[in-house]
Amino acid sequence: MPSYLVTGASQGLGFEFVRQLAANPENIVIGLVRNKVSPEAKAKAQGLNSVHFVQAQYTDLASLKAASEVVKGITGGNLNYLINNAASVSEVTELRNLGDFHTNFETLEEDLRYSFDVNVIGLIKTIEAFLPLVQAATGEKKVITISSGMSDLDLINSTDLDVAAAYAISKAGVNVAVAKYSALYKKEGILFMSICPGNIATERQTRGFTNEEDKSRLAALATKFMLFAPDWKGPMAPAESASAVLALAYRASIENGHGGSFVSRHGDRNWM
Ligand SMILES: NC(=O)c1ccc[n+]([C@@H]2O[C@H](COP(=O)([O-])OP(=O)(O)OC[C@H]3O[C@@H](n4cnc5c(N)ncnc54)[C@H](OP(=O)(O)O)[C@@H]3O)[C@@H](O)[C@H]2O)c1
Numbered sequence: 001m002p003s004y005l006v007t008g009a010s011q012g013l014g015f016e017f018v019r020q021l022a023a024n025p026e027n028i029v030i031g032l033v034r035n036k037v038s039p040e041a042k043a044k045a046q047g048l049n050s051v052h053f054v055q056a057q058y059t060d061l062a063s064l065k066a067a068s069e070v071v072k073g074i075t076g077g078n079l080n081y082l083i084n085n086a087a088s089v090s091e092v093t094e095l096r097n098l099g100d101f102h103t104n105f106e107t108l109e110e111d112l113r114y115s116f117d118v119n120v121i122g123l124i125k126t127i128e129a130f131l132p133l134v135q136a137a138t139g140e141k142k143v144i145t146i147s148s149g150m151s152d153l154d155l156i157n158s159t160d161l162d163v164a165a166a167y168a169i170s171k172a173g174v175n176v177a178v179a180k181y182s183a184l185y186k187k188e189g190i191l192f193m194s195i196c197p198g199n200i201a202t203e204r205q206t207r208g209f210t211n212e213e214d215k216s217r218l219a220a221l222a223t224k225f226m227l228f229a230p231d232w233k234g235p236m237a238p239a240e241s242a243s244a245v246l247a248l249a250y251r252a253s254i255e256n257g258h259g260g261s262f263v264s265r266h267g268d269r270n271w272m
Contacts, residue, residue, distance in 0.1 A: 001027065002026065002028070002080045002140065003075040003078060003137070004017075004027060004030065004079075004080065004081040005083065006018050006032065006085055007058065007085050007086040007126055008033070008085040008086025008087065009032060009033050009085070010035070010038060011039070011203050012200070012202030012203055013146065013202055013241060014086065015042070016238035016241075016242040017085060017242050017246065018031045018043070018048070018051050019048060020243060020246060021246070022048050022050055028052075029050065030051070030054055030074060031052070031053045032053075032056055032067060032086070033053050033056075036053040039053050040053050054070045054074075055067065056129075058122035058125065058126060059118060059122050060125075061128060064126055064130070068132070068133060071130070077136055078134075078138065079134050080139055080140045080142065081143075082126075082130050082131075082133075082134055082142070082143045083146070084126055084127070085146045086122070086126075087119050087167075087170075087171075088167075090115055090166050092107060093163075093166045094163065094164050095164070095209075095218060095221065096163060097163050097165065098162070099162075111166045112165075112169065114166075115166040115169070116169075116173060118170075119167075119170035119171065119173070119174055120174055120177060131190075142190070142192075142249060143181065143190060144195060144245070145174060145178050145193070145194045146194075146196075146245070147171050147175055148167070148168070148271075149196040149198075149269075149272070151168045151171035151172040151262075154269065156168070158227075158228060159225075160224070161221075174194060178194045178262070179260035179262075181260075182259040182260030186254055191252060192260060193260065193263070194262040194263070195263060195264070196265065197242070198241050198264065198265050199225065199232070199235045199236065199272060200235055200236055200237070201234075201237060201238070229272035231272075245265050248263075248265055
């Protein structure tokens with residue numbers, strides 16, 4: 001039975017990955033979460049009784065290694081797909097640019113460190129903890145990391161996209177980390193790649209903003225997205241994004257040049 005571990009599975013895209021994967025009774029599906037109480041209840045309410053939720057903190061290697069032991073017990077010692085979906089999208093700098101912190105630089109510095117710690121070092125710790133299970137797998141061996149087009153230089157430069165620097169810089173680090181892992185483990189037949197899932201109406205995105213300044217910053221960001229992709233119709237449902245990402249993850253291969261790549265859910269550089 002193919003086995004899947006999805007990180008950040010309590011909500012948003014991560015929960016949707018788990019939901020879609022669990023629809024196939026052949027799959028062993030594990031959601032890695034920081035706290036399993038609420039995702040377990042949500043999964044149960046939706047009849048997703050076969051999904052296993054395992055707890056870990058992405059910034060704590062010991063907790064990830066302990067979770068890996070639990071996952072080993074569930075899968076029988078191997079893992080075909082590690083889907084690194086967890087990430088912090090900082091609310092502090094999400095709609096602000098680097099110049100907005102001239103008088104409060106410490107806030108920016110703290111946010112940059114936090115984003116790097118969770119999104120880059122947390123990713124590397126997660127791979128460190130779970131890679132032995134992927135190496136032990138028979139059949140597919142894929143480490144799929146969810147990145148963001150926000151880290152694409154063409155998108156930034158063509159639209160002067162100045163906001164969300166901490167997040168975008170951390171995702172650029174993610175892309176490089178994934179390429180480095182690919183360079184190291186391609187010869188073992190493990191596919192490492194980064195996929196941008198597109199703009200999705202997850203809980204985080206649909207929470208809305210109460211203050212007028214943030215609403216207008218969000219509208220300005222949407223205008224830039226439309227400049228980059230004039231056909232863009234706004235955020236898509238999580239189900240549409242998850243199925244496109246999974247379809248790409250299934251068809252992608254080292255042989256076809258996907259090792260270390262950073263692409264959209266379409267397999268190209270159309271991020272929207
Ligand atoms: N939504 C979009 O439009 C969009 C666009 C491009 C890329 N992405 C990427 O797609 C992935 C999923 O996005 P999403 O909108 O579903 O995100 P989300 O709900 O905000 O977060 C996804 C998961 O990341 C973990 N997480 C969030 N904040 C964290 C923190 N401060 N420290 C540690 N873990 C944290 C949580 O994991 P637990 O479940 O373990 O608590 C959460 O379930 C992310 O990698 C994101 O960067 C999203």
